Amino acid sequence: MLLCVGGGIAAYKACETARLLVKAGAQVRAALTPAAQKFVSPLTFQALTGEHVATDLFSAEQELAAGHIALSDWAELALVAPATANLLARLRLGQADDVAAATLLAIEPRKWLLAPAMNEKMWASAAVQENLRILRERGARVVGPAVGEMAERTHVGPGRLAEPEVIAAAVEVLLGPHDFEGVPVLVTAGPTREAFDPVRFLSNPSSGRMGFALAEAARDRGAQVTLISGPTELPPVSGVKQVGVVSAEELAKAVDEHLDGVRVVVMAAAVADQRPADRAPQKIKKKEGEEVVRLVRTPDILAGLGARPQHPLLVGFAAETENLEENAREKLAKKNLDLIVANDAGAFGQEQSRVVILGKDGARAELSGSKLALAHAVWNMVRERLPR
Ligand SMILES: Cc1cc2nc3c(=O)[nH]c(=O)nc-3n(C[C@H](O)[C@H](O)[C@H](O)COP(=O)(O)O)c2cc1C
The missing domain is CATH 3.40.50.1950 (Flavin prenyltransferase-like)
Structure with missing residues (x-):
């Protein structure tokens, strides 16, 4: 060199x-x-x-x-x-x-x-x-x-x-060795936005950094990466196929459309669990007094993938404000995931993070560092579980 x-x-x-x-x-x-x-x-x-x-x-x-x-x-x-x-x-x-x-x-x-x-x-x-x-x-x-x-x-x-x-x-x-050479992987990143009307939405402060770091790390290890991202301000990752979406429904559709041949799906996106039941075609006018918004569930992308008889290796993320590990373990089992990365919701938008990675095989790793370093740790654990 x-x-x-x-x-x-x-x-x-x-x-x-x-x-x-x-x-x-x-x-x-x-x-x-x-x-x-x-x-x-x-x-x-x-x-x-x-x-x-x-x-x-x-x-x-x-x-x-x-x-x-x-x-x-x-x-x-x-x-x-x-x-x-x-x-x-x-x-x-x-x-x-x-x-x-x-x-x-x-x-x-x-x-x-x-x-x-x-x-x-x-x-x-x-x-x-x-x-x-x-x-x-x-x-x-x-x-x-x-x-x-x-x-x-x-x-x-x-x-x-x-x-x-x-x-x-x-x-x-x-x-070093390109241990994912030619392996098609799909990563999702960022928040979703669920619109009430053309100018207002329900969302969360996810910056997309963790998902982008996962895409970058996989690319560096030789993977063919598709990155589906909600709205973020991050620059595109070169050498990665990037697809932009806004809502949870669009994200679910994009995942479905890009799933062909994919061997690993890492869902780092902070997908909204609910969306407003109705989306007004025009900006909603100010009204007097209280208002009630009715929310309905968005599709659970990971659970949907986990329920398929044949599915790629699945990695989920759990951002929690309490009982981090307990909640993550429950999600791991319920959605039939291979790995889950549990992180404190307070790490939203930060460069550094602390995570606990749990495997359905009982593996447990507690790590902290830059999101890129953590991304490599996730891929290390994926590689050990990926059938040859
Ligand atoms: C004591 C000293 C320290 C410097 N440190 C830096 C530095 O850390 N980073 C930087 O971009 N330029 C620094 N500079 C300015 C560069 O030396 C200067 O821009 C030079 O033209 C760089 O040339 P190069 O990029 O061709 O190596 C420093 C200059 C001096 C005199």
Whole structure:
């Protein structure tokens, strides 16, 4: 793999990252931007990786030993750590004005793993956020940044380079075995909206993050992912077939339409259990006094799937405010699920979460971490139960 080092204060952490990657068995070649060389020495990377280090696009000697195009053809993955604000901008524009940027430009963005690191105000800037969004849309993967103390010590916020261990784990997932290669899976995400009239609805604060993380993790493990999502503000997950729905009924219909050949269904969507019995064609006018709304049940998608004689492996979610495990266990049995992920309803919209995963075979795992890490834990448990 290629390690492109940008010129940020966190460049010193790229040394430790290189060491961990080599230790894990990767063949690592480094390319340093001119700015990176003001922070760390190419010699450090040469010693850590045992490979030539690319530092100069116009060096006749380096071009002969391993030219930048040969380097891009060779790399299975390109880690950019730290990905500076400047480097992100250059990658978005397709600039090729140093050896790191020129090599990266000749590698498909889906093979890029970007580890941004910068001051929290730079990170929050519209330019950086837009550049990163576009790079993601082109297929680039992103790890971090972490939240915490900045190099300046007086600043705290998102922008710290992800820890070397976290970056190495992300590399391992991308380069590691694709244990779901070609397996069709279906994931649902986000809330549903149940309309009273054209402008009012019943819903919940689900952000869709958990479902999107599940889709991203499955894609990285080689699965063919269909993601059916209620309304969310999250950017689309590249490499995933995405279907947008609004109501529980639309969600049920979309699941049914995309079920062909699917081997695993993970229902992370926070589907409304009830909808208004009547939907007014026009906005309902304000009236005096109390009003009563009649609600009717929406279709129970999971229970419907679980009741079929032949069905995919089923994973449900239970968001509860009390008796978390007890309620989840009951749902697991009642709906004939293989696994259920029980989480505190308070985690709605958060990056991190704490869950208990229960299996119908009696398995129990209590985990906490980022939604992406939890998503991988869910897929690990699915893989163990998926018939070959
Ligand atoms: C002490 C110091 C620390 C810096 N740290 C960062 C940083 O953490 N992230 C960042 O995006 N830029 C940082 N910069 C600015 C970059 O070095 C500058 O934008 C440079 O042009 C980046 O070049 P490159 O992206 O080609 O490596 C820092 C600059 C200095 C002087």
